[in-house]
Amino acid sequence: MDNCLVMLSIPVVPALASVLIAALKRASAIRDALYLVGALAPATASAYLLYAISVLGVSAPSLPQAALLQLAIDPLNLISLAFINCLGAVIALYSLEHVEAREVWLHHVLVLLTMSFASVAVLAHNYVVFALFWLFCTLSLFFAIRLSLTPEAEKAAYKALLILLAADVGMAFSIAYVALTYHTLEIAPLGQSSAPWWAIGLVVCLMAVSAIAKAGGVPLHTWIPDVAAEAPTSITALFPASFDKLLGIYKLAVVCYVIASISGGWCVAIAAIGAATMVVGVMMALVQKDIKRLLSFHAISQVGYMIMGVGTGNALGLIGGLFHMVNHSIYKMCLFLTSGVVQRATGTKDIDRLGGLAKKMPVTFACALVAAMAISGVPPLNGFASKWLIYQAALLAGAQNPVFTIFAVVAAATSALTLASFIKYIHGVFLGSTPSSFEEVRDAGPLAKLAMVVLALLCIALGLFPGLAVKYLFAQPAFGLIPEPMHIEATWTCCSIGVFFSSWAPVFATALALASILLGLAVYAWVASPRPIEPVSEGVKPFVCGEDLLPVFTGGHFYSPLKELLKPLYGIGERGGFDIAYMKVAKAFKPLLRSPKGAAAFLLALYLALLALSVCAALWGGVVG
Amino acid sequence: MLNQAFMLVYFFAVLFFATNAGLFFSWIDRKLTARLQWRVGPPLYQPWADFLKLLHKEQIIPVGAYGAAFVLAPFISFASVLLVALILPVGGIPPPFGFVGDLIVVLYLLAIPGIAAMIGGSASANPYGSVGASREMVLLLSYELPLIAALFTAVVKTGSLQLAEILNYQLQNGALALSASGFVALCASLLAIQAKLSFAPFDIPDAKTEIVAGPYTEYSGPLLALFKLAHATLLFVCSWLVATVFLGGLVVDFSSAFSLVQSLAVDAAKLLAPLLFFSVFKAINPRAKIDQALKWFWLYLTAFALIGLALAFVRW
Numbered sequence: 001m002d003n004c005l006v007m008l009s010i011p012v013v014p015a016l017a018s019v020l021i022a023a024l025k026r027a028s029a030i031r032d033a034l035y036l037v038g039a040l041a042p043a044t045a046s047a048y049l050l051y052a053i054s055v056l057g058v059s060a061p062s063l064p065q066a067a068l069l070q071l072a073i074d075p076l077n078l079i080s081l082a083f084i085n086c087l088g089a090v091i092a093l094y095s096l097e098h099v100e101a102r103e104v105w106l107h108h109v110l111v112l113l114t115m116s117f118a119s120v121a122v123l124a125h126n127y128v129v130f131a132l133f134w135l136f137c138t139l140s141l142f143f144a145i146r147l148s149l150t151p152e153a154e155k156a157a158y159k160a161l162l163i164l165l166a167a168d169v170g171m172a173f174s175i176a177y178v179a180l181t182y183h184t185l186e187i188a189p190l191g192q193s194s195a196p197w198w199a200i201g202l203v204v205c206l207m208a209v210s211a212i213a214k215a216g217g218v219p220l221h222t223w224i225p226d227v228a229a230e231a232p233t234s235i236t237a238l239f240p241a242s243f244d245k246l247l248g249i250y251k252l253a254v255v256c257y258v259i260a261s262i263s264g265g266w267c268v269a270i271a272a273i274g275a276a277t278m279v280v281g282v283m284m285a286l287v288q289k290d291i292k293r294l295l296s297f298h299a300i301s302q303v304g305y306m307i308m309g310v311g312t313g314n315a316l317g318l319i320g321g322l323f324h325m326v327n328h329s330i331y332k333m334c335l336f337l338t339s340g341v342v343q344r345a346t347g348t349k350d351i352d353r354l355g356g357l358a359k360k361m362p363v364t365f366a367c368a369l370v371a372a373m374a375i376s377g378v379p380p381l382n383g384f385a386s387k388w389l390i391y392q393a394a395l396l397a398g399a400q401n402p403v404f405t406i407f408a409v410v411a412a413a414t415s416a417l418t419l420a421s422f423i424k425y426i427h428g429v430f431l432g433s434t435p436s437s438f439e440e441v442r443d444a445g446p447l448a449k450l451a452m453v454v455l456a457l458l459c460i461a462l463g464l465f466p467g468l469a470v471k472y473l474f475a476q477p478a479f480g481l482i483p484e485p486m487h488i489e490a491t492w493t494c495c496s497i498g499v500f501f502s503s504w505a506p507v508f509a510t511a512l513a514l515a516s517i518l519l520g521l522a523v524y525a526w527v528a529s530p531r532p533i534e535p536v537s538e539g540v541k542p543f544v545c546g547e548d549l550l551p552v553f554t555g556g557h558f559y560s561p562l563k564e565l566l567k568p569l570y571g572i573g574e575r576g577g578f579d580i581a582y583m584k585v586a587k588a589f590k591p592l593l594r595s596p597k598g599a600a601a602f603l604l605a606l607y608l609a610l611l612a613l614s615v616c617a618a619l620w621g622g623v624v625g
Numbered sequence: 626m627l628n629q630a631f632m633l634v635y636f637f638a639v640l641f642f643a644t645n646a647g648l649f650f651s652w653i654d655r656k657l658t659a660r661l662q663w664r665v666g667p668p669l670y671q672p673w674a675d676f677l678k679l680l681h682k683e684q685i686i687p688v689g690a691y692g693a694a695f696v697l698a699p700f701i702s703f704a705s706v707l708l709v710a711l712i713l714p715v716g717g718i719p720p721p722f723g724f725v726g727d728l729i730v731v732l733y734l735l736a737i738p739g740i741a742a743m744i745g746g747s748a749s750a751n752p753y754g755s756v757g758a759s760r761e762m763v764l765l766l767s768y769e770l771p772l773i774a775a776l777f778t779a780v781v782k783t784g785s786l787q788l789a790e791i792l793n794y795q796l797q798n799g800a801l802a803l804s805a806s807g808f809v810a811l812c813a814s815l816l817a818i819q820a821k822l823s824f825a826p827f828d829i830p831d832a833k834t835e836i837v838a839g840p841y842t843e844y845s846g847p848l849l850a851l852f853k854l855a856h857a858t859l860l861f862v863c864s865w866l867v868a869t870v871f872l873g874g875l876v877v878d879f880s881s882a883f884s885l886v887q888s889l890a891v892d893a894a895k896l897l898a899p900l901l902f903f904s905v906f907k908a909i910n911p912r913a914k915i916d917q918a919l920k921w922f923w924l925y926l927t928a929f930a931l932i933g934l935a936l937a938f939v940r941w
Binding site: 356358359377378379384388391392395398399402405406408409412413415416417419420423424426427430431432433434512513516517520521524541542543559561562564565 | 640688690691700701703708711729730733737740743747748752753754755759762765770773777780786847848915919920931938
């Protein structure tokens, strides 16, 4: 019962704190304290629950079945719950010092409320509760974007809202259908029924589509770059980088393996969406010049790995997908925070006008480098561990269906392209030559530094101990949902889980690499000691063949050969690409959707009406039954 | 404890062997190139002499450079190549550092020397360094796609992601290069590795007559020596990788003195064969432009490598 109270405190405490902040409004020490407590308390509580349940094996708390809310912890939602609250707390730390938002109190309220909403959404085992809080998350994203100071924010906010709402209405339809057919609102496997197979298929499809839209899969990804470019940094780092992944991929896993049990062609379709998402995201990222848009296209591209992991249909892939979801939330949040620090310090996010900031902001640079290498999957960081699992899972699925092997090649190649894009980010922002206007630039404040360092350290820790993370966090839900068939161990030695734990041992390899680097540095110091390193102040200028001028080569020009080669494809992207398709759909509904506001109101009303219908259907079913 | 002691011995043995073999391979490469160009070429000790000489040269860190990244880059480059050498298996010796799925780790580790060059070049504050870094990156992403497809062909053929398993499979079923798909994959990976080594026609990132030395422009003294050593070791390690995955792998047979000598001779031949290809292909080709390389790798070589992958699925 105690743990049940702890579980309930997770959504309640931030909600209460946000009410108090809304009452205070004005900046004060009390408001800051409320904000911190409201964010840190659920983080602590969820971390405690994670430890108690996964490591100590305490039984997971749940509210009595009769209670309307049907909140309960299971191995799958525990992951999302813990990281939603812990990463929310990191954002609270970061945004305590400075927020580039119109109304700071509203920003704080929205951050806390979103933590609360998202927690309830993942805890809910009831379709309507889940759908309501899922909607609240979307709405708070909408209001949070509008806090931004830029004029385009309004447009970006409506774009995000409309795409997400449209996808969610589909989900509401399927919830209503389930309620009408099965007379239950509990999120549970769809058993045998008289419903035709195609209707069940459609239900699963619509639910998966709304999950993919939230996470940012192709073709419903286009809201993310606009949000990233316009919204305040903390909001971008909170929503598209982190919460929307933790919610979207969690829901995709629920839809695929709890509600339905996908296999065969369904797996191929989902993995294909994953592969397409990877490629579209990374190719667009390569040619971006705005650092936040660059990062946002990676927030799309990386979702591809998660979707593909879920779509492989084997437990290894689900472990990899969930692990990647967590990893991505961490390093992408860190990257967005670094971009925010850079933008605030220099006043620009144009990669062509940035450069050489590593010396001015060493901590930000170090965190950005760690996170950039992690997202590129460089061993021994966390991104590598999860990608490594996903490749193996895809190759494993490839033994039955060769198309998965192609997906594995695509995934591995995407990783190289991701690296390329982050070399551009690191070079264009932190290395290269320093523009003279940046002489006065300072590093971030202590709290922002703390937030970034915590995230970077998490990247390293999860990279060094992936075995522990998999054992305690991901193996239990994955094997609970997909009992692994026995024949795999015979044909594919890589996938027997016992072998897995004893395999890739990054601690040892890293220790070895570090030892050899240190050994090398020692030898180097010994060799170089009679002739100390030429002091920089003496002023040996870079060698440019005797030219006077230092030609500046900025990050924006990094991939012009690529752009040249793929000109026709990029042409489509620049003309609006997927947006054109939405416009065409929107035109068909023109009388209803005269203004974005009207369209949103219409979709919202439809959504709520469908949920009300589901409740009625379930209640009626109860009465009849 | 015995296991740890063996690992430590193995580590230093590989460190010593891989670096010296690398320098020896770079000598073969230089000598062969020289003979093909009707020159005399350097004596055998030349790579060692170059290395020691550079260790004693002065070194400069230019104004505006980001010192930490500039100094660390060559060490990271060397350490990653060394790790690959530790992971690569030798038949007949239990692989102390191999593990399940190590092929993917090797693939990633082999990208790190390129990354280190880019970071070092970018940190040097030299515009040629930046141009070199950009070219290095474009080249990396162009050859990585066919290389992955080629290596995954071996995975499909053997059903394993572990190098030691791939080697065992070949011990029982003959070298992969003898099958149609294996041969296609071998050709594709040789060409991709040609670019990884930045050998002509893909010596684009450090094109001497265009951008001084690309990322290495500002490097001098011990740091340059280390980059050169890492590159020489990479030459050896790449030959070893090709020999392991496609040519049946290296085997040391301790059963009798004669079989020991025989197996070592066969191993040497397998290691030298890729080197011969890299060297000759380098000597007879002019430098390509970066956009040509990108187009060539993505359109033609990738298609070629995918044909290999398709052949592997139909068990050719």
